[in-house]
Amino acid sequence: MEVILVVLLAVVIVTSLALVAGGTRRRERRRGVSRPPARPPEAARPTTTTAEAPPVEKPSRPAAPPEVEAEVSQEPEPRSVPEEEAEQAAVAPAPEVEPAPTPPPPEPPKFRDRLSKARGALAGYFGSVLGREQLDDDVWDELEEALVRADVGITTTTTLLDGLRTKVKENRLSTPQQVVDALKEDLRARFDGRDRSLKFDEKPTVWLFVGVNGVGKTTTIGKVGQRQIGEGRKVIMAAGDTFRAAAAEQLELWSRRVGADLVRGAEGGDPAAVIFDASQKAASQGADLVLADTAGRLQNKVNLMEELKKVRRVAERPPGHLAEVLLVIDAGTGQNGLAQAREFTEAAGVTGVVLTKMDTSAKGGIAVAVESELDIPVKLVGLGETAADLVDFDPDEYVDALF
Secondary structure (H helix, E strand, O other): OHHHHHHHHHHHHHHHHHHHHHHHHHHHHHHOOOOOOOOOOOOOOOOOOOOOOOOOOOOOOOOOOHHHHHHHHOOOOOOOHHHHHHHHHHHOOOOOOOOOOOOOOOOOOOHHHHOHHHHHHHHHHHHHHHOOOOOOHHHHHHHHHHHHHOOOOHHHHHHHHHHHHHHHHOOOOOOHHHHHHHHHHHHHHHHOOOOOOOOOOOOOEEEEEEOOOOOOHHHHHHHHHHHHHHOOOOEEEEEOOOOOHHHHHHHHHHHHHHOOEEEEOOOOOOHHHHHHHHHHHHHHHOOOEEEEOOOOOOOOOOOHHHHHHHHHHHHOOOOOEEEEEEEEEEHHHOHHHHHHHHHHHHHHOOOEEEEEOHHHOOOOOHHHHHHHHHOOOEEEEEOOOOHHHEEEOOHHHHHHHHO
């Protein structure tokens, strides 16, 4: 009985479900909606068997040699374009910059340009002589006054005029122009045959500079040092004027400017000791040249000339080799400069003269007097303030500039 009830209940449930499904399909047909056919169960679906294709073997590449494999393994990874451009910019050499052209050295000044004052002082006398038609006493008087005013010196002037008179008497001269031309020839002849070169000895060579205060001695040492360093020599300066503090300080400024070493002592110390120390330092450093300053005036009771004799003796001692004693004279001092030359020559054995301030002096004839009366060659002449204005003495150019 129970079994029958269960079966009836199942039939009722299935019928109800079928009625509901049928109603639903009718409504969907009326709305135009189609349902996909129901998927058959997994067991009812036909199965299709697809044969798997055998794997295709790729052709194998022959093995590369070891060195090739090493190169391949070391091949860098590809980089982006900005990285490559940055690296090229960093590796690329900087563009070559042409050095600025070295300015040519200044041309040395001309005597004619710098001796205008001396020439102007003589122009009036020579112009008056050349304006005359014949040789008379006035011509000789004007020539004598011109030479004396130029500081040629009385002795040298007398000698020059006596020679000109002799030529006139021998009928070799007949006009004022011939007399002036003969005077220029005689002046040139007085400068001939002298060695004006600056001497060098074994290392270290010593050049001693002497002269009174105020003539430009320390400045001359600085200018000479700059010239010698420019020629490739190693220079040491010795501040031997220990009695004037300003001289040592000035020489120190010059040494820094030109690139020379300086040896200086205590104020009021022994000048000879300073110069000896400079020679020893030059020998130890292999320097070529010692430029030694000296006092031009002493504040104690020691005689200046006796002190200079001592300085010269010490400068001659090894390791130094004294080759020049250069007397510095202010060209404007005239006959006072000639007197200084005599005194310094006796004490220190002057080997050459440096004439300073020639461009500011109207007494250009001092060079004639020094060489004629003392037989000392003029080696250097200062024609201005700069180092380039200290030039070698050229007698021909000097005589032409005076006239």
